[in-house]
Amino acid sequence: MMGKMAWRSVRQHPVRFGMSVIVVVLGIAFVTGTFSLRAMMSSTFGNIVDSAYAGQAYVRGTLVDESAAANSMMDPAAGRTKVPMDLATSIDAIDGVDVAIPDVSGTLILIKADGTAAAAGGSPTLALGLDPRDPTLKLGAGKRPSGPDEIALDTETLERTALQVGSKTQIIVGGQLKDVTVSGELQFGTASAGANLVGLDLDTATQYFAPDGTVSLISVFSSSPEADTVAAVTSALAGDGVEVVAGQTVRDESTASVETMLGFVSTFLLVFALVALVVGGFIIANTFTMIVRQRLREIAVLRAIGASPVQVFASVVGQAAIVGLIGSALGIGGGVALVYGLRAVMGNFGMNLSGEVPLDVSTVVIAIVTGVAVCVISAAIPARQGSRVAPVDAMRESVSIKEKALRLRGILGGLLMVAGVAAVVASTRVDSGGSLLGAGGAALLVGLLVVAPAITRPVTRLLALPLKHWSRPIGPLAADNVMRNPRRTAATAGALMIGLALVGAASVLAASAEKSVASLVDTGFKADFVVVSADYMAGVPGEVVDKLAAAPGVAGADPLYYSFFDVDGESGQVLAFDRTLVQDSIETTVISGSLDGFTGDGALVLEDVAKDKGWQVGTRIPVSVLDASNQPVEETVKIAAIIDAGSLGGAVFVTTDWFTANVPASSRIIDSVYIRAEAGTDLTALRAELTEVVKPYVVLTVMDKDDLTTYIADQIQQVLVILYALLGLSIVIAILGIVNTLALSIMERTREIGLLRAVGMGRLQLSGVVVAESILISVFGAIGGLAVGVGVASAMPSVFDTSGFDQLAIPWGALGAMIGLAAIVGLVAAIWPAVRAARLPVLDALSYE
Structure with a gap:
């Protein structure tokens, strides 16, 4: 019987459950799409392997x-x-x-x-x-x-x-x-x-x-x-x-290598799918909390006619399972459609994928189990609250659940946040503090979510001050409604907190990376120009170096080579160059030794690497280079100097003479060429001359210091755009949560709305109250999430300073824009609930039970 009631309740109240279904659809579409994308890529590369x-x-x-x-x-x-x-x-x-x-x-x-x-x-x-x-x-x-x-x-x-x-x-x-x-x-x-x-x-x-x-x-x-x-x-x-x-x-070997790569890609995408589902869990929990509160008298009647607490619990959880099943089924279809759309888009950009988009049983099972589990787990606490309603409550005019005090929750959340702050601070004072920083960030975010109900009222009062002053009676009414149920407000804002904490951290990370790069280029770049290739694997053609060096006004052209071979038993990238590069083109500080010894089999080593390895000037480092036949040839190089050159990647640097003598031509790649102008040369004219030299080679570009900084910053921004796009789903789900909360809140306050309309409040004023509520919730979530994200990301330069990431930059303008965007999001999210509230007939609202 309880199962039939659960199904009937879902069927008869589509508005109540609609947003929860959409949330599940979006999350499961991401999960299904990830698995289907991997399967399609696997099929495509499998076809290539079979053909090749x-x-x-x-x-x-x-x-x-x-x-x-x-x-x-x-x-x-x-x-x-x-x-x-x-x-x-x-x-x-x-x-x-x-x-x-x-x-x-x-x-x-x-x-x-x-x-x-x-x-x-x-x-x-x-x-x-x-x-x-x-x-x-x-x-x-x-x-x-x-x-x-x-x-x-x-x-x-x-x-x-x-x-x-x-x-x-x-x-x-x-x-x-x-x-x-x-x-x-x-x-x-x-x-x-x-x-x-x-x-x-x-x-x-x-x-x-x-x-x-x-x-x-x-x-x-x-x-x-x-x-x-x-x-x-x-x-x-x-x-x-x-x-x-x-x-x-x-x-089989080739296919296995592809599957390994695809495994990393799918895991990366599933992390963002998990974020979306966690955010969705907040929305679903909030939905069922409100639904249970609206059905308290109905539940009391069920208890009075013999329904046990377990049956009531099962009824609510059953509704959640139905929502999960419907959302998962639609999400599976959405995920497959998403992959087909992605394949079409990639085809338009020249990456044709011939693989099928299979939908195997395992993907369907994972999707359904995930969707149902998220819904059931999210609804468990509201279901437990509903099961505690006493049968005698059926005889009362109104039924409510007694709220627990927020003091304990505030203390626990505060302790978690203190522990998180301590971990973040400690991470800046120890070696390899990345794990500690991650743990501190997680503790801070969880602590904020736990403490949020306890701080909702004071924060809302502060945020609502402009509204109360400039927009009466809309501002005070909106603030009171937001503060009326701090748990509901915190749960709704919490979904936005998670997404914007990650977005805020990514923004600070990108800005700090750009500033670090700009600092490295500004202090480390002594050359007038650098020639780089858009094709990293092809590099700069060798014949171009001589042409650049011969250009009028050029005092020197220093090529920077790279290859991959074993150094001290570890495989990695090794750079090679002449001494003039570190003397005249790139700022270099000699810690010990002398650049005079950087000839023949001499080598330079970065200070941090030398400390980790216990190397000193004069130490011979074993290297293993593959010759033209891929036979390993064992050699050694002698450390001539230990240096600090932040703008140089890698760890060990060898001379061009040793490099060309020991590394086969097919493995030698010129990464870039640093150009130094003769004294008194017109740099604008020289740049034009160099541009003409490289023009026939298409992939080569002449850059000065500012160009190089901009070029690297653009690459960082491209990565940031991808992260924003992947986090966008969690933001969309958070927006749906605001819409859902407001819509259910209006149903809950129907009689109150009727009274307000009866005493003279106009439709526009009523809509304004709903919009103001939405904006307050959105801004509350945005500020909380950004505060945590920015706080954690601000510690990253101290934790990762040895990697060249040593500058902190907080993009205040971008963060302010995010808060403004959150307010706009709140405005948009409130449109449908506000219209719905304004259209409620006054008499019907007054008689609403």
């Missing part, structure tokens, strides 16, 4: 770097030695082998029809050596490229670049600019997920990417079963120091 590694067997080198192999992305030869290309000829002769094709590939920069670089800074441009014997090679229009002056492009790349078969364009490969003609269209039968694919003549590709005659992989195609093919090739190549693996093994 369609062979029956693969020949690769021996494993020399387990870390590189484990962290690779769709590269079954990562961390392995290279294999001689001419092994393919030997494999061709094996019985049962149709063809063996060496994988000659690399990266280059492709110029689009509009003269800009294809996907600079985005998806890579991959160059493939095309073997006419390759059974996976399919050609659409045109012909295969022949010679170094022709290229072929896949269908999607042709569309993205607006090039056509026969178009003339340019590529940058091996640091050189080449004029080429598009000779044909490649067809791979699957989406490339945004990557641009460029086909080259095999001999040309070999010249660019395998000049030493070694490759990372040889594909073996055979009509025989995989196991037989692997056995035959293994037997024929015994003693050649290579590994032969089945095609399925390669596909």
